[in-house]
Amino acid sequence: MRAGIKPEIVIATAADIADRIGWEQITLANVAGQLGIKTPSLYNHVEGLPDLRQKLALYASEQLRDQLHDAAIGHTGKQAFIEVGKAYVAFVRQHPGLYEAINRVSEPKPQMFEQTSEAILNLFIRLMQPLGIPSEEAVHAIRGLRSMVHGFASLEAMGGFQMQEDLMESLSKTITYYIDGLSKHFN
Amino acid sequence: MRAGIKPEIVIATAADIADRIGWEQITLANVAGQLGIKTPSLYNHVEGLPDLRQKLALYASEQLRDQLHDAAIGHTGKQAFIEVGKAYVAFVRQHPGLYEAINRVSEPKPQMFEQTSEAILNLFIRLMQPLGIPSEEAVHAIRGLRSMVHGFASLEAMGGFQMQEDLMESLSKTITYYIDGLSKHFN
DNA sequence: TGCATAAACTAATGATATTAGTTATTATAA
DNA sequence: TTATAATAACTAATATCATTAGTTTATGCA
Numbered sequence: 001m002r003a004g005i006k007p008e009i010v011i012a013t014a015a016d017i018a019d020r021i022g023w024e025q026i027t028l029a030n031v032a033g034q035l036g037i038k039t040p041s042l043y044n045h046v047e048g049l050p051d052l053r054q055k056l057a058l059y060a061s062e063q064l065r066d067q068l069h070d071a072a073i074g075h076t077g078k079q080a081f082i083e084v085g086k087a088y089v090a091f092v093r094q095h096p097g098l099y100e101a102i103n104r105v106s107e108p109k110p111q112m113f114e115q116t117s118e119a120i121l122n123l124f125i126r127l128m129q130p131l132g133i134p135s136e137e138a139v140h141a142i143r144g145l146r147s148m149v150h151g152f153a154s155l156e157a158m159g160g161f162q163m164q165e166d167l168m169e170s171l172s173k174t175i176t177y178y179i180d181g182l183s184k185h186f187n
Numbered sequence: 188m189r190a191g192i193k194p195e196i197v198i199a200t201a202a203d204i205a206d207r208i209g210w211e212q213i214t215l216a217n218v219a220g221q222l223g224i225k226t227p228s229l230y231n232h233v234e235g236l237p238d239l240r241q242k243l244a245l246y247a248s249e250q251l252r253d254q255l256h257d258a259a260i261g262h263t264g265k266q267a268f269i270e271v272g273k274a275y276v277a278f279v280r281q282h283p284g285l286y287e288a289i290n291r292v293s294e295p296k297p298q299m300f301e302q303t304s305e306a307i308l309n310l311f312i313r314l315m316q317p318l319g320i321p322s323e324e325a326v327h328a329i330r331g332l333r334s335m336v337h338g339f340a341s342l343e344a345m346g347g348f349q350m351q352e353d354l355m356e357s358l359s360k361t362i363t364y365y366i367d368g369l370s371k372h373f374n
Numbered sequence: 375t376g377c378a379t380a381a382a383c384t385a386a387t388g389a390t391a392t393t394a395g396t397t398a399t400t401a402t403a404a
Numbered sequence: 405t406t407a408t409a410a411t412a413a414c415t416a417a418t419a420t421c422a423t424t425a426g427t428t429t430a431t432g433c434a
Contacts, residue, residue, distance in 0.1 A: 028422065037382070040423075044381050049422065103345055137360075143348065144335065144361030150347075151338025152330070158290055160304075160337075161330065173324075174331030178361070181368030215391065224413070227392080231412050236391065 007055075009035070010045045014056045018097025023104065026053065026097075050106065054113070057105035060098035061116040067091050068123055078179045080127045082172045085149045089171060092153040099157060121146070131179070133186055141182055148174060194242075196222070197232045201243045205284025210291065213240065213284075237293065241300070244292035247285035248303040254278050255310055265366045267314045269359045272336045276358060279340040286344060308333070318366070320373055328369055335361060 013034050014026050028049055032039045046052040071087030072080055092099045105113060124142050133141050152171050156164055200221050201213050215236055219226045233239040258274030259267055279286045292300060311329050320328050339358050343351055 027420090029420075038384085039421085040384085040425095041382050043423080107346070140353075140357040140360045141364070143339070143354075143357040144364065146347075147338030147342055147358075147361065148331065148335050149338070150342055151334030151336070154290075154341055155334055155337055159294070160333075166327075167330070170327040170330040171334075173327045174334065174365070177328070177331065177368035177372060178365045179368070180371060181364035181366070184367060184371065185364060214389090216389080225415085226390085227394095227415085228413050230392080 007045045023097050023100035056101045058113045060101045065116050065119050081175050088149045089153050194232045210284050210287035243288045245300045247288045252303050252306050268362050272358050275336045276340050279344050
């Protein structure tokens with residue numbers, strides 16, 4: 001019998017498993033089982049479990065990049081960061097397994113993955129332009145923003161917050177305080 | 188032969204492996220090998236791999252709590268947060284495997300672990316008292332700080348920053364901006 | 375229709391965690 | 405000091421993985 005599996009379907013299946021029952025549960029046995037084929041058949045589509053994980057990480061990072069770019073459209077200044085930050089946290093809520101795949105990508109990271117990460121970093125850099133931060137300070141400022149947003153998303157993903165109802169509010173307040181303090185220093 | 192293994196030695200061995208070659212490498216085979224005993228003998232000291240991981244997470248969170256408390260001594264206000272933040276990042280640098288153990292602790296988390304996490308949260312809360320933030324806003328403010336510090340540590344641990352030389356500077360600047368913006372809002 | 379390729383399969387290997395049952399060592403109490 | 409109970413090692417066996425090798429079957433194209 002022939003199931004007609006495409007590489008993308010394998011990734012999609014792994015993504016589904018990751019978001020549904022956790023990244024740890026991405027095993028070749030689980031993926032093959034959900035696809036209705038035997039484990040060794042997967043080797044026709046991916047080069048093994050590490051390869052599958054890396055391909056999933058790439059897929060996930062592209063999704064995240066796209067959603068962050070979408071969220072930034074039509075906003076500038078402080079509000080742009082708030083929108084992107086919310087989109088970041090929302091992505092992690094919707095796709096905890098994919099976010100884990102991004103964070104657990106093993107070295108050496110695929111080149112395309114590095115590129116996508118860079119694209120996300122560039123988004124932050126561009127959004128920071130209008131604030132008029134001196135360029136030698138901008139690297140620190142952006143590190144702070146990335147850390148903040150990642151910190152919120154990551155802590156929530158690992159169940160680090162008690163009540164997640166008003167977490168978006170915490171995030172937008174935090175970004176507000178940070179950008180205000182930042183602006184005050186350089187204006 | 189009898190090796191005279193104490194439970195603490197098993198945890199210490201797992202900690203050593205985690206920091207040296209990575210959390211993923213904590214296997215019963217590795218731990219037993221380093222202790223000079225056979226894998227099944229470990230079941231006399233821990234109840235299996237998940238139990239060992241949880242005990243290691245508890246041990247790690249206690250270490251982190253102690254180091255953060257130490258760092259806070261003798262400081263108040265903005266500077267206290269900077270010191271604690273630096274200690275946090277320093278801990279993750281020194282003990283990447285232990286930090287991973289904390290973050291990968293599986294549900295349900297041991298009660299003692301929850302207590303230790305709460306102690307760390309309480310440290311942040313106490314340090315924030317002098318800033319005079321209204322109590323209904325303090326929860327947001329503390330979430331922001333935790334996220335920031337965790338974000339820095341976590342991003343560095345996963346190799347998310349290019350150059351880590353001046354990372355401490357980025358962290359202290361970020362905390363400064365944040366606390367300044369926060370203070371401005373409520374004074 | 376025939377052939378090359380893609381994609382499934384079976385079988386086998388080695389690493390892992392885990393359980394059960396056994397033996398040896400140590401500590402303690404008579 | 406010796407007998408006994410406990411502790412902590414062991415061997416043997418099983419189940420689940422990932423992985424490799426070799427084989428078969430289905431598909432698409434000349």
